[in-house]
Amino acid sequence: MQQNQQQIDALEPLLAAQRAAFRANPMPSAEQRLAWLKTLRELIHQEKDALIAALHADFSNRAESETMLAEIMASLNGIHYARKNLKKWMKPSKRSVDMSFQPAKAKVIYQPLGVIGVISPWNYPLFLAFGPLIGALSAGNRVMIKMSEATPVTSQLVKDILAKAFPEDLVAVVLGEAEVGQAFSRLPFDHLLFTGATSIGKHVMRAAAENLVPVTLELGGKSxxxxxxxxxxxxxxxxxxxxxxxxxxxxxxxxxxxxxxxxxxxxxxxxxxxxxxxxxxxxxxxxxxxxxxxxxxxxxxxxxxxxxxxxxxxxxxxxxxxxxxxxxxxxxxxxxxxxxxxxxxxxxxxxxxxxxxxxxxxxxxxxxxxxxxxxxxxxxxxxxxxxxxxxxxxxxxxxxxxxxxxxxxxxPFGGVGPSGMGHYHGHEGFLTFSKAKAVLIKQRFNGARLIYPPYGKPLQKLIQKLFLR
The missing domain is CATH 3.40.309.10 (Aldehyde Dehydrogenase; Chain A, domain 2)
Known part of the structure; x- marks a missing residue:
């Protein structure tokens, strides 16, 4: 109980540290993000055997080939795909400006949201922690991951190895029982991703709503x-x-x-x-x-x-x-x-x-x-x-x-209605953890003066000609 309270007490300072680090670097370069992904890839390769052994211990028997296929390989494939496509994803998207509003330019830029919270379940604790981490880092965010208490050996190992590779103000792992998870879900993240049971997802969404935190819920149901x-x-x-x-x-x-x-x-x-x-x-x-x-x-x-x-x-x-x-x-x-x-x-x-x-x-x-x-x-x-x-x-x-x-x-991967909301994996993961910011750019000449007050007949004629087409 005391250890859980210590974990809960550490949550807000940890979030504050990640927020401060994000404000110091609010738009990490492509090179920086690629380096993060490379570090994660090398870490998974180096710790592969230890991760397999940890999962085996938690399950009492976890087929090694299943861990390799569904956790290790799936995570490495996700990193490879993100690294291959990241620079393309980061490019601003050019958009058109109607002739009525010229001269101007328009584009959409993809800005990191800030600090992403991830609640990972016990059934695939590696892939369902690393998968969201890949998307969040690709988008330039800081990440806090709450690992499942049902896989204590694996959860502790993930915390230890990620701490060796990343500073805590970039990637942090939180351990603890259900009450720690409840406190975690109440934090004012910039986005929260939860994977788990539909019944728990309702509580997570309710807690996130107190701070208007957008959520991605990966639930399940009867497929x-x-x-x-x-x-x-x-x-x-x-x-x-x-x-x-x-x-x-x-x-x-x-x-x-x-x-x-x-x-x-x-x-x-x-x-x-x-x-x-x-x-x-x-x-x-x-x-x-x-x-x-x-x-x-x-x-x-x-x-x-x-x-x-x-x-x-x-x-x-x-x-x-x-x-x-x-x-x-x-x-x-x-x-x-x-x-x-x-x-x-x-x-x-x-x-x-x-x-x-x-x-x-x-x-x-x-x-x-x-x-x-x-x-x-x-x-x-x-x-x-x-x-x-x-x-x-x-x-x-x-x-x-x-x-x-x-x-x-x-x-994209995601549910619909009772089986979840939102998507991630690949490009959709990058978009989920980014703000698609609409940007209109004008320079010295201001054509909009034509629609400024005082209003009169010239404006009415302009509206008829340009807008009521």
Missing amino acids: PAIISADVPMADAAERIAFGKTMNAGQTCVAPDYVLVPEGRVEEFVDTYRQVVQRFYPTLANNPDYTAVINERQLNRLKGYISDAESKGAQVIRLFDKDQDRRMAQCLLLNTTDEMKVMQDEIFGPLLPVVPYRGIEQAFSYVNDRPRPLALYYFGYDKAEQERVLVETHSGGVCINDTMLHVAQDDM
């Missing part, structure tokens, strides 16, 4: 996968299984439930089982099978299963039993809206299977529910693919794949 009537089931099941088993389903864009034509449910169950058991021939001591992060989350997931079974669901366990926090993948049939597993974001290795009749019913099922962060459609009919894009809403879409849209640095 559906839709299997079409005629897609080869092996294709769909394999790609859904990849998205659902990565990080044991603890991913904001993991498939949350799958809509299957009612005549193909048994085919899906059999095919999905075969794929998962091919991915993971055994659960016991399998280094590739990531564990659930902690006992609290494991008990939550077990509670979903108990609740669903008590209300009539059929639970199909794809392995005989769990091993410690390695929780067996489960399919759930005969689910209903009264079950918790169909109300909350699952965030784990449970996959409800929902039968549907006709694609219109599948669309209606999705559209009757809060808009998800991602939507996945499996089918090769291009007309139906287009219908999915037009007739449903979600933060992002993959056609015939899962999750990989998030890894595309040239596309």
Whole structure:
């Protein structure tokens, strides 16, 4: 408790120090920003093994390849893309001036906002801290990052290594329990980015509103996968299984439930089982099978299963039993809206299977529910693919794949409605953490005198000629 209070007491002085540093250098050069990104890239390379080990310790088992793919490589790719494009992003954008207001020039300049707050979750604590950091530094800002208390080893390591590479008035990491996060969200940042549960996002937005701090919320929700009537089931099941088993389903864009034509449910169950058991021939001591992060989350997931079974669901366990926090993948049939597993974001290795009749019913099922962060459609009919894009809403879409849209640095990432607001990644990250400032430039000659008072008939004629076209 005392340590948390010390962390809280240090927040405002830390913010003040970053504000002062920003005021001393309010428009860092491209060379300075590129140097920051280079430092971050070298740091990740140097500390790669330590970061992998820290995540493994926090999860009790975190597949090394998953950490490399989803955290290390994703962060390095983001840095590479930003460094490649930064000078282009920083160039002022020329805009036109109507002839009525000549002579003048217009442009938009992209100015750093100041101090950016980032609240990072536990499921991908590296990528979801480094990703916003890349965007904020590219835009020329100072950054404060609140790491998750659920990954204490990783969070402490990130704090230590960033402190070696950056002064605290440029990049600072804050640790501590939930009350520290609450105090963090109340700070008067110039922008606040939160990644996490929708329920917590509401509190973060409410706290930020007290200081009119603009927010980017990366939330989640129940991302559906839709299997079409005629897609080869092996294709769909394999790609859904990849998205659902990565990080044991603890991913904001993991498939949350799958809509299957009612005549193909048994085919899906059999095919999905075969794929998962091919991915993971055994659960016991399998280094590739990531564990659930902690006992609290494991008990939550077990509670979903108990609740669903008590209300009539059929639970199909794809392995005989769990091993410690390695929780067996489960399919759930005969689910209903009264079950918790169909109300909350699952965030784990449970996959409800929902039968549907006709694609219109599948669309209606999705559209009757809060808009998800991602939507996945499996089918090769291009007309139906287009219908999915037009007739449903979600933060992002993959056609015939899962999750990989998030890894595309040239596309924005963000939710819609209950699954979030705002975007980042790539150019959108640069824009999110910049102020697009409109600038009109005039010199000595002032053509606007024609519209100054006292008003009379000459002005009326001018308005008729120039403005009422």
